[in-house]
Amino acid sequence: MEPPTFRDRRGLFFESYNHKTLEAVLGRSVGFVQDNHSVSHEGVLRGLHFQTGKHAQAKLVRVVRGEVLDVVVDLRRDSNTYRNVFRTILSESNRKMLFIPKGMAHGFLSLKDDSVFLYKCDEYYNKDAESGIIYNDPDLKIDWGFPENKIILSDKDMKLPKLKDLSI
Template sequence: MEFSRTAIPDVVLCKPTVFYDKRGYFFESFKKEAFENFLGYQVKFCQDNESKSVKGVLRGLHYQLPPFAQSKLVRVIYGKVLDVAVDIRKNSSTFGHYVAVELSDENKHQLFIPKGFAHGYKVLSNEAIFSYKVDNYYHKKSEAGILYNDSDLNINWQVIDDNLCISDKDKNQPVFKEAKVFETIY
């Protein structure tokens, strides 16, 4: 597994070593020791989640507030998405900046998004199966979000067309200036 820091150094791109042969392929999708050695700290994942979406679905931008904040390790099992992480740590030098990475079943890349980031993705293929590990359980009263098309964030979601499919909840999230943010950096 190859790890590299993105434009926001706490967000990490993980590229597995894939072994192909006539039977197909094999790769390690997660190796705790190597991952934590790169990060320099422990991450205790406690749950794996999976969702299936069709082309044009945009989910996000979501996060949970402390003490129920979550780190996520996300990947695409089938299809292709544009994955976005927004820094919402008030004291961070990259506060309000975002990272966007294409994740697919072809490139098999993963993105580690630490606590203190809002997260979302847009499906670019006809269908996508999205998988992610989290290090804290879902807590409804701690869930929060930011409007996906907030002009201050100016996220390039690639093509936003008339076929965009987004939940009413996500359409009605607060803008970045009004959103609850993290006062400290984890």
């Protein structure tokens, strides 16, 4: 989704969130309960993360400063896009927002220093329901478009399993 942007000599204005607009685009309502905010240096890769079971989260994500490569993997076994990978650039300049339904693994790679990434979730974070897939899973073959030796991961993300080793 790209919100209409209004520019004039002062700068620009756009609605970063409008419940009615999102409802019209999705064809249903989403009740967001938590907003998250992260700041990442260039090369930081966060993901691929998801919440399991009743704690699964739908998300609305966007970048307010910098630029990221956003990656989503469909983990819904009954979906005709199961295991498909979707990639897009989100940036402060394109102002794109991406809705990520429940049942998806999600990650992003910061392409610029101090990228600010915001996301709304429709369920609260639950530590016991957190899971993930290693970013370089050989079966998914995700092209992050970035030198692998320059990717910065958390200790937790370095230890994520391959998709084939998960029981989801």
